[in-house]
Amino acid sequence: MTGTTPTKVSFKAQMLLAREDAIIQSVNRLLADKGFEAMTVDEVAADVGIAKASLYKHFPSKEDLACAAMVSVMRRAQVFLDNLPTESSPVDKLRSVVQWTMGLKLAGEMPSLPSQNSSLRTKLMSSKDYMDGLMDVSDRLGAWIETAQAQGALNPQLPSIAVLYTLYARACDPVLEFLKMGELFTHDQIIALVLSTCFEGLETRHRQDQ
Amino acid sequence: MTGTTPTKVSFKAQMLLAREDAIIQSVNRLLADKGFEAMTVDEVAADVGIAKASLYKHFPSKEDLACAAMVSVMRRAQVFLDNLPTESSPVDKLRSVVQWTMGLKLAGEMPSLPSQNSSLRTKLMSSKDYMDGLMDVSDRLGAWIETAQAQGALNPQLPSIAVLYTLYARACDPVLEFLKMGELFTHDQIIALVLSTCFEGLETRHRQDQ
DNA sequence: GTCTATAGGAGGATAGAC
DNA sequence: GTCTATCCTCCTATAGAC
Numbered sequence: 542m543t544g545t546t547p548t549k550v551s552f553k554a555q556m557l558l559a560r561e562d563a564i565i566q567s568v569n570r571l572l573a574d575k576g577f578e579a580m581t582v583d584e585v586a587a588d589v590g591i592a593k594a595s596l597y598k599h600f601p602s603k604e605d606l607a608c609a610a611m612v613s614v615m616r617r618a619q620v621f622l623d624n625l626p627t628e629s630s631p632v633d634k635l636r637s638v639v640q641w642t643m644g645l646k647l648a649g650e651m652p653s654l655p656s657q658n659s660s661l662r663t664k665l666m667s668s669k670d671y672m673d674g675l676m677d678v679s680d681r682l683g684a685w686i687e688t689a690q691a692q693g694a695l696n697p698q699l700p701s702i703a704v705l706y707t708l709y710a711r712a713c714d715p716v717l718e719f720l721k722m723g724e725l726f727t728h729d730q731i732i733a734l735v736l737s738t739c740f741e742g743l744e745t746r747h748r749q750d751q
Numbered sequence: 752m753t754g755t756t757p758t759k760v761s762f763k764a765q766m767l768l769a770r771e772d773a774i775i776q777s778v779n780r781l782l783a784d785k786g787f788e789a790m791t792v793d794e795v796a797a798d799v800g801i802a803k804a805s806l807y808k809h810f811p812s813k814e815d816l817a818c819a820a821m822v823s824v825m826r827r828a829q830v831f832l833d834n835l836p837t838e839s840s841p842v843d844k845l846r847s848v849v850q851w852t853m854g855l856k857l858a859g860e861m862p863s864l865p866s867q868n869s870s871l872r873t874k875l876m877s878s879k880d881y882m883d884g885l886m887d888v889s890d891r892l893g894a895w896i897e898t899a900q901a902q903g904a905l906n907p908q909l910p911s912i913a914v915l916y917t918l919y920a921r922a923c924d925p926v927l928e929f930l931k932m933g934e935l936f937t938h939d940q941i942i943a944l945v946l947s948t949c950f951e952g953l954e955t956r957h958r959q960d961q
Numbered sequence: 962g963t964c965t966a967t968a969g970g971a972g973g974a975t976a977g978a979c
Numbered sequence: 980g981t982c983t984a985t986c987c988t989c990c991t992a993t994a995g996a997c
Contacts, residue, residue, distance in 0.1 A: 557980095576867045578788045581972060594975075595981050603973065632954070656863070656925045657786045696947075696955045700936075703944050704953055706929040715866045719916040726910075734913050737906075742952025743914055744842070745906045767962095791990065802964050807992065809962090 561599055561609075564589050568610040572652030577607050577661045604664040610652055611665060615674035618642075622681055631685035632694045635708060636736060638682065642712035643732045647721060653713050679705060711739045771809055771819075774799050778820040782862030787817050787871045814874035820862055821875060825884035828852070832891055841895035842904045845918060846946060848892065852922035853942045857931060863923045889915060921949045 567588040571580045582603050586593040600606045621641055625634050645651040655661060665671045686704045689695040695704060716738075720731045777798040781790045792813050796803040810816045831851055835844050855861040865871060875881045896914045899905040905914060926948075930941045 560980095574867075576865070579867060579869065582974085583972075591980095592982050593973090594983080597974065598980055601974095653866070655786070656928060657784075657789060659789070693955050695953050696951070699944065699948065699953070702933065702935070703926070703930060703948070706926045707945075707948050707953065710924060710926045710929075714920060716913070716916045716920045718866060719920075720913060723912065725912070734909065735917075738909065738913070738917050738952070739948075740953050741906070742948070742950050742954075742956075743905050743909065743917065744950050744952075745903050746952075746956065792992085793990075801962095803991090804965085804993075805963050811992095813991070 564596065564599060564606070565610050565613050568606050569613065569650060569652055572607060572610055573646075573649045576653065577655055577659065580607075582606070604660055607652070607661050608664050608668050608671060611654075612668065612670045612674060614645075614650075614652060615671060615678065618678055619674060622678065630694065631689040631692070632740075634685050635682065635689065635695075636740065639708055639711055639739065640732055640736055643714070643717060643735060644728070646713055646717050647728045647731065651713060682708065707739070711735065714739075774806065774809060774816070775820050775823050778816050779823065779860060779862055782817060782820055783856075783859045786863065787865055787869065790817075792816070814870055817862070817871050818874050818878050818881060821864075822878065822880045822884060824855075824860075824862060825881060825888065828888055829884060832888065840904065841899040841902070842950075844895050845892065845899065846950065849918055849921055849949065850942055850946055853924070853927060853945060854938070856923055856927050857938045857941065861923065892918065917949070921945065924949075 564585070567585055568580075571584060571588065574580075582593055582596060585606065586596050589596070596606070600609060618638075621638065625637060629637070642651065646653075654665075683701060683705055686695060686701045686708075690697040690699075690701065690704075714735055716735055717731060720726055720734065721728075726734070774795070777795055778790075781794055781798065784790075792803055792806060795816065796806050799806070806816070810819060828848075832848065835847060839847070852861065856863075864875075893911060893915055896905060896911045896918075900907040900909075900911065900914075924945055926945055927941060930936055930944065931938070936944070
């Protein structure tokens with residue numbers, strides 16, 4: 542049909558994807574490091590090692606660039622959820638997810654969304670890929686939350702939506718950065734501390750409340 | 752000494768302070784609304800109702816503008832701490848402070864710091880007024896935290912510095928905005944929810960753990 | 962101290978050759 | 980699709996009259 546062999550087309554497409562993947566990795570790191578506003582397209586181009594104009598052949602705008610990185614992270618999250626041991630309790634699954642995202646954050650691989658309204662948020666909201674991923678993840682977490690509340694493991698007096706938002710927020714908790722900067726604890730210790738304050742709270746727990 | 756009467760000088764100084772206070776109020780609102788990067792000096796000037804060049808007669812840079820607003824909030828916090836009932840327990844004082852900052856945040860009067868490194872953070876770190884206020888507040892909160900841990904009211908296994916950071920982070924918790932956007936809860940309900948997840952955690956508490 | 966007008970520079974996006 | 984060179988907009992900061 543096109544005059545090119547299927548293998549040739551596939552090879553070229555693979556090269557393209559590989560390059561775009563390299564771009565997304567750079568964007569991901571820079572986004573985690575400096576945030577969307579502070580990240581410049583020139584930096585991305587320099588980091589990838591290509592000219593800025595070439596970047597714009599792959600992604601039409603800076604927002605699309607960041608959006609692709611966010612979708613990439615969302616996919617990694619979905620894969621992580623897929624591979625959680627089925628025998629774990631809902632609460633343990635939730636703890637595992639938060640623990641995993643905290644690890645990403647400490648490793649500088651977690652692009653943090655600007656909490657204020659920005660052009661990036663608008664872009665994300667209108668991205669089907671991103672919203673589909675977000676909905677899927679939220680549905681799965683929401684189901685575990687409600688099961689855990691029904692079992693009495695999570696506080697059933699809290700609206701499940703509030704629990705979900707709390708988990709999302711803790712995944713990017715700035716406390717992680719603060720403690721990291723202090724250099725008094727290892728990454729594992731930091732994660733354990735913040736996990737504990739998230740699920741068990743700041744107040745003392747007695748007896749079987751572990 | 753100067754040839755002008757004391758009352759005249761005092762009056763002019765008062766006018767100056769009043770205007771600068773009006774500026775700081777505008778900056779405070781805009782900072783809470785859009786954040787430092789998104790806020791433009793033109794907006795501030797328009798909001799105050801003076802020309803941009805006039806702003807720069809009062810404050811030498813955008814960073815100084817924002818810094819003044821942060822110092823102002825810090826002073827309000829110090830006054831709040833001063834007026835806490837002395838008969839309250841340390842934990843109750845801590846709860847009150849976090850509750851107060853959450854109220855500010857929901858009311859759009861809490862300028863949120865960019866967590867990433869920025870020119871503003873640099874400016875704040877080199878501002879004696881700001882750092883003195885921060886140290887004073889941290890010292891007072893830190894003392895309450897350690898007393899509460901010694902009494903067994905707060906979990907003594909948590910490093911007190913981690914507790915302090917957690918309280919600072921919760922004061923600007925993005926969960927507040929998320930729940931506010933959903934419009935399912937009143938501001939008081941939102942504050943109660945987030946306070947609960949902060950101090951009591953997400954997991955169920957039994958018996959005398961209230 | 963307040964204004965209008967503008968300098969100066971950063972950064973997102975594009976033109977056009979190859 | 981990749982490059983170099985350039986455009987254009989926005990924003991901080993200042994010059995200079997009053």
